[in-house]
Amino acid sequence: MAYLICENCNHYWQINSEEEFWAFHMCDECGSPLLYVKNLNEYRKITKHVPESSRKTHTHRKADNYWRLWRGGNLILIAGALMTPAGILLTVTGTTWGITPVLLGIILMALSVPLIRASERRGMGWRKGHEGELIVTNCLRRLPEGYHILNDIKLPGAYGNMDHVVVGPTGVYVIETKSYSGNYIVKGDRWFLNDELRKEEVRSPSIQAKRNAAALKEFLETRDIYVSWVNAVVAFLSASCTIMEEDEHCRILKPCHVPEHIMESRLMLGESKVKRIVDALRKHASEVW
Ligand SMILES: [Zn+2]
Known part of the structure; x- marks a missing residue:
């Protein structure tokens, strides 16, 4: 029987399938x-309960910044909404400058609305991204001892961040997390949104994952660490994604299936090499498990 566990409240729920x-x-x-586990015995075997080191990830910081903007916008709105009737009251009671707070209140309210809307719209995307990262981390924690999870890696000189990197006896994996809503069709490394109202090609997470994998391999080479390849994986969060054509260089998986995929690979890295790779990446990661 599968379970969902909230480690924060110490609650757990029994569920029938992973779909739930x-x-x-x-x-x-x-x-x-x-945390999703297939049975409670699996939960007992989980060794990664607290991160070795932890800072807020780029996505988390962005989500927090928009949340602050949204709160600021609401405070401005409240200030404006209080000032206007107060000004009206002053004007009615004969105060000559009473019109000033009325105008100021109206201006503040008018300014706050676009601020609230924009921070809500953009913040939502970052929040969803942050939630996605947390879910994928929780799934990766099912990897046994000997595997290391590094989150939000920014390599020197690199343009973007890598969501997750896993290093262990079966190799090095770069995992790109995507939480899209809607229906997607994947043909090789091309991604298409296929909704009733919108049908279009979108930016390919597979290409992004493969590019990150190549960048990571190159970075390790500059540190004199040579691996035959770095695997690219897209952890896809939304329920609907139809893969018409598999891309042999980038697997697209539900987050819960990523650990199995990593563990079923053939062994290729010795303990000392795993350690060297983790040490080279550690300081560029926001969080290490
Ligand atoms: Zn809870």
């Missing part, structure tokens, strides 16, 4: 991401 996890992946009580 996708309908219910955040805790109702506290909003923490839930």
Whole structure:
């Protein structure tokens, strides 16, 4: 029997299938991401309970900044909404400058609305991205001892961040997390949105993952660490993604299936090499498990 566990409130729920996890992946009580395990015995075997080191990820910081902007916008709105009637009251009671707070209040309210809307719209995207990262981390934590999870890696000189890198006896994996809504069709490394109202090609997460994998391999070479290849994976969060044509260089998987995929690969790295790779990457990662 599968379970969803909230480690924050120490609650757990029994579920019938993994599909239920996708309908219910955040805790109702506290909003923490839930940990999905196939049985409670598997939970007992989990060794990664606290990160070795942890800072806010880029996505988390962005989500927080927009949340602050949204709160600021609401405070401005409240200030404007209080000032206007106060000014009217002053004007009615004969105060000559009473019109000033009325005008100021109206201006503040007019300015706050676009600020609230924009921060809500953009912040939502970052928040969803942050939730996605937490869910994928929770799934990766099922990897046994000997595997290292490094989150939000920014390599020197690189343009973007890598969401997750896993290093262990079966190799090095770059995982790109995508939480899209809507229906997607994948043909090789091309991605298409296929909704009733919108049908279009979108930016390919597979190409991004492969580019990051190549960049990571190159970075390790500059540190005199040579691996035959770095695997690219896209962890796809939304329920609907139809893969018409498999891309042999980049697997697209539900987050819960990523650990199995990593573990079923052939062994290729010795313990000392794993350690060297993790040491080279550690300081460029926001979080290490
Ligand atoms: Zn909870």
